[in-house]
Amino acid sequence: MNKNKNLRPMLFFALIGIIFVSALLFTIAKLTDKNIAPVPIENDTTISKTEYWEDPDGTVAKDIVYDENQSVYKSSFIGEYKSFSINPKVAKISKNGWNLILLNKNNVLPDNYEINLTEIAGSKIKMDADAATYFNKMYIDASREGIILTPFSGYRTVSFQRKLFENKILDIIEEKGVEEAEAVKSAIKSVNVPASSEHNAGLSVDIVSRDDAFSQTEEYAWLCANAQKYGFILRYPEGKEKITGVEFKPYHWRFVGINAANEMNKSGQCLEEYVK
Ligand SMILES: [Zn+2]
DSSP: OHHHHHHHHHHHHHHHHHHHHHHHHHHHHHHHHHHTOOOOOOOSOBOOHHHHTBOTTSOBOSOOOEETTTTEEOOTTTTTTGGGTOOOEEOOOOGGGGGGOOOBTTEEOOTTOOOBEEEOTTSSOEEEHHHHHHHHHHHHHHHHTTOOOEEEEOOOOHHHHHHHHHHHHHHHHHHHOOOHHHHHHHHTTTSOOTTOSTTTTTOEEEEEOSSSOGGGSHHHHHHHHHGGGGTEEESSOTTOHHHHSSOOOTTEEEEOOHHHHHHHHHHTOOHHHHTO
């Protein structure tokens, strides 16, 4: 009897404790929700979530995960490559800095990220509608100087990115006869993990020329001298491989906005360094 009486106040405090912790967790969940909420961009070419997750051949990717407990979409790629030491978190999207979103093997797009897409000059390729405006201006100005910036790749679905990533792993295993873990490590240096490619966000464009070695072309030289004026940066520069985790890609140009591009151009920082 005595023991039971002593238990009552303890139970009472335990109950208060549980209520307090629940309220705290609820608040944290709400705040987190705010942090990763997609940034609405006013435009008439909004694509629905279903379209966004569709393969080019029309099959809907089966890896959409909805976590009812959190009432936010969680990126289904989180934890997927954990056994290979790739364990990204959902990238933060701040209201003022949608153009500065950092995507790499540590930061992936949330599943509910919505983009307004539009075709860009010189191709049927699509990009984020806001970034496209800047690309088009760059395209026109370059062509006036006799430089043709031919887009080769723009927006990509996440499921298409998955195909690219998995194919790269298979190619490496076949070519080098290495273990899967070794192949994954090597693959992420040239192909981004699904949902971590800037092409998935519609913010990057790959530009090609007739010459194979793009870094030797006049188009590349023009971009290096002028792209920052239009808000574009060379995302994976030579010499920054250890920080970006990706090999030098002379053809991959990322929209970050004119201010940021000018500052990064001046300081020589890559995006990882700049957003820190
Ligand atoms: Zn690219």
